[in-house]
Amino acid sequence: MRFLASLAVIIVSVLHFGFLALEMFFWDQPLGRDVFAMTPEQSAQTAVLAANQGLYNGFLGAGLLWGLIARKKDVIIFFLSCAIIAGVFGALTAKPTILLIQAAPAAIALGLAIFARDRRSETS
Template sequence: MQLLAHIVTALVALIHVYIVLLETVLFPTRGRRVFGLSQEKAELMRPAMSNQGCYNGFLVAALCVGWLHPDAATGAAFTVFGLCCVAVAGIWGAITVKRSILFIQTVPAVLALALRTLA
């Protein structure tokens, strides 16, 4: 069960690495298409999306610190904190932006938290 929790947590981190890239580096091209924005709308939103990508990067950082921290208890705290933040951000995104965000972000994070609890 512990291994499965680590795998799902890694999946959450990888999803967010992709989101960081979509909202920053890839926003003018692929990100714009993924978010369904016109060229004009994307240009207006680019600074805000880059900022949002930065925050998603912090979520990835929390999960990575969770894996890499030499103290297991501290690492677990970072992982749980990161997963809880992802879950809450996904709920907020589903309410304010697009319902599918709930399934892309929140469901995997909650699954990882549940697996960690059961492990």
């Protein structure tokens, strides 16, 4: 279960680094406009906001990796919870599919992380 939990956390982290790239570097490009169904004018007007949003997604990805590397379950739970909240908010305010793309993978990873056994508790 620990392996599956770690794998799920890595997947969610990679997703957030992907969101960072999409929002910071490809927002005002054909890929970003296609993903978010925007005109060139819309993407140009919102590029700075999207870059800021992308940076926050990068922080989520980095926080998840930090939790894994440091073996800090509470850090992992915190950042997965943040990803879920961000995904639900994004689904309600921007695009409903964000619930499936961002919140659902984080929720699965959170469930796995909560129920994964900790080696330290097994030896005590």
